[in-house]
Amino acid sequence: MGIAKKLASQTAIYGVSSIVGRVLSYLLVPIYTAHFAAAEYGIVTGLYAYVSFLNVVFTYGLETTFFRFANRPGEDRRELYNRTLSLLLLSSVVLTVLLALLARPLLGLLHLPPGHDEYAIWVALILGLDAVAALPFARLRLENKARKFAAIRLTNILLYVGLNLFFIVLCPAVAHSAPGSLLAGLRPLVATVYNPSLGVGYVFLSNLAASALTLLLLGRELLDFRFRWPRLDFLQPLLAYALPLMLMGLAGMVNETLDRILLPAWLPAHFYPGLSQLAAVGVYGACYKLSIFMSLIIQAFRYAAEPFFFSQSTEKNSPATFALVLKWFTLCCAFIFVAISLNLNWIGPLFLKRPEYLTGLSVVPILLLANLFLGVYYNLSVWFKLTDKTYFGTYIGAAGAVLTIALNFLLIPVLGYVGSAWATLACYFMMAALCWWLGERHFPVPYPVKRLLLWLLGAVGLVGLGQAVGHTRLGYVLGFALPAVFAGLVYLVEARRGFRA
Template sequence: MNYAFLKFFTVSLNREEFSIYTDMYALSFLVIGFISFGLENSYFRFLYKKNYNQETVFSTGVIIQLLITSFFFIIAINSIKYLAPIAGYQNHQEYFFMFFLIIFFDTICILPMAWLRAHDKPLKYAIINVVNILTQSFLIIYMFSNTLHLKKTFFCSILNWISSFTDRTGYIFFANMISSFISFFLVLPILLKKVTIKKFNQILAKRMLNYGIPIMFGSIAFSINENLDKILIKRWGSDEINGSYSACYKIASFMSLYIKIFRLGIEPIFFKKSEDSDAKYFYEEITYMFILFGLIFYVLICGNISMFIDFFIDKKYHIAISIIPIIMMGNLLLGIYTNLSIFYKIIDKPIIGTYISLVGVLITFVFNIIFILIPNRNFMIPAWGTLSSYGCMLIILYIWGKKFFFICKEIKNIIIHFLFALFLVFIIIVIIKKMEFRLFFQFMYLIIVFILEKKRLVNLIKKK
């Protein structure tokens, strides 16, 4: 639904408005990374430790999260008049009010949603997310498609009230705020039923925070890597360029969608499997297959960029199309990093991730400073910075991981698959112009990969 709305937004909003839309979300992700305190990972880690009751772990985590989030909300609401001018939104302080409410509700929902994943309740998890996105979608479509002051109906009165304090871009934030509140309302029964103050364990709370804080720094570093370019392009480039860059970045984020689907399903199992005798084999095989299917996904998207970009974003945003293969590859490297990072989480050394993330942030800063300093400010520089950052993080993690736990043994095969996929994408984008030939090469690629990896896939399925 979000990708469906990408076309709607790029048609309905001009590039300046779309730039503001993406900029506010970029700023909010930095905040969420901070106040989440890595408690989702802490919850999964301590949930499967034998010396802790599951309800105690959940109650302790939720109470910590409520305290942190409530403290943040009180401070943030009282600081809007100072923060809005600093960010360049002195005339739209309502943006910040709505986003602080979004952050408040979304952060509280993190652990209840993790509880649904950990207790094998995918249907409830899906229903909450679907209700969230449908509510947001309905509100956005209604507000954008109705002419103000046309009829004196109840809904038009509400729309007139919303229009009295914000603009079209603010409609999106208002819809998100309402949908976030509804998500909070839907997870409230879990909180009321499973969380009690009596089950709060002070010693466990300290251990969860000690485990989660390094992950929090890693999350902040990830948010900087993902969003610093868009924040700086808006302020040192232009809203027009940032709007195009951000829209094409979202096309490249198809890879993030694949990564998220994989992570949501496999992350709890990684923690649960950590003490089994076949854990090493399981991690290696799953990571290998993740890389393989990620490369297939990369080839299929990049091989058909012209079709995807016409379908998902308006033509006035196409000037940044060249960043898509670069950002997509960066996201795939990030996905591999995320899978391999399980090793430092299950040996209780999340500080490793913090150190590596700081290296990634440093690389991101260097590329973005170069972008600011050079006269023409080419938006390709931040894109290459994203790829370089995630690539270096993965290499460091690979070297570090071999000392502690597991790592994919068949690195030569993985490198061959990478080179094959990159070469094919280069040929398709640069040399082959006719769509039928592009599709033929992609079809042959799929056949070759299937022939090479058929045995591995069959064996993994047999062993579950």
């Protein structure tokens, strides 16, 4: 349990930036849904779906590759850092320029009218800055500087949130304030920096400013960097490990975000009365945000787990440790699934301010469960990273991508964005199951699979029971009682087993 506690401690520190930062960012959802119509928010959802794909292309697996090579015996970590960051810097400049030149075609894919090409240019700059920052962040994780990592990440989020509040809330309030009021005195200042016609563009501008500040805060990690032209003998083993990870990442993004790209293309016109295809994307994207509580745990866990798994790989009892980590990760996520799903009747209106957004709440429990299986997959994927068989990750991700595309093609015309949610769940469950099955043959770990499946079935049953009651007084009571029942049962049963895997 000592090793698991160490990982939990690291996860908690990384979680300061991930969870607190994401919660602050998540508080923008009520702002967006109050100030932007669903069609406008659909622009943000659609462009950030492309950003998710392009982030993978810009970093092409070099973060995980850096961890792997840095932990090899006799490796010169400083020289590895210099050469890897040099490679990433060169590729980021080329890709940023190329993407900025393709701004108009990119926006055309979202069916946007001409006039906002700057959105795509800002997105290109964001991607370039974030890619350059990726390796200094990886270095902080490798050196166990979790507090500095968390502080910089949190500062990034605070600036992003602050600028959003300034441009989306304060500036319009000042512009429309009554003469003689306190806010009216700020009009000269606001007039110099605020352009009402930009609208949702301020979301991207805020992100760009935050990304630029992040590079400045990583100054120490960048100033001691020395550019090294990547040699062929260096590139071959590095890219042989990294490129399968990139393909795996791209396949993962297909599974995670392609539905928001496919929706406006495959959703029949007038499927949702009163909503355009782009507005439906906005509704789905806003409701997808309600599954963020599961994503927060997964992201914080990944930051801590990746270097942890590599450092534990040479320990004799590492398989038992990996099994213990998976068990408690799954049980924690199952509790979140139950708690959020049973309390959507008050959580939904709290964050989604317009009635048009509330029509999509039915997708949230499906997406929460889908993200749970995604987290399980990340746990299970340790075997092909430790055995240098990353191509298996590519195969699994590709299989998931094929299933995602096929199910979206079949289900979107029939079920709309609910079909996309079911496709996401089917994909992540299949990927987790396939990864476990292959891992049993290449890197056996004593995962308590049957017991975890029973716990998950119990969690699904509790959610079904609570939803069957509906929005009644009893439903509100069960929303608080059933998660407590689930947590109590987990504690009683697992305590009898000594909290072992």
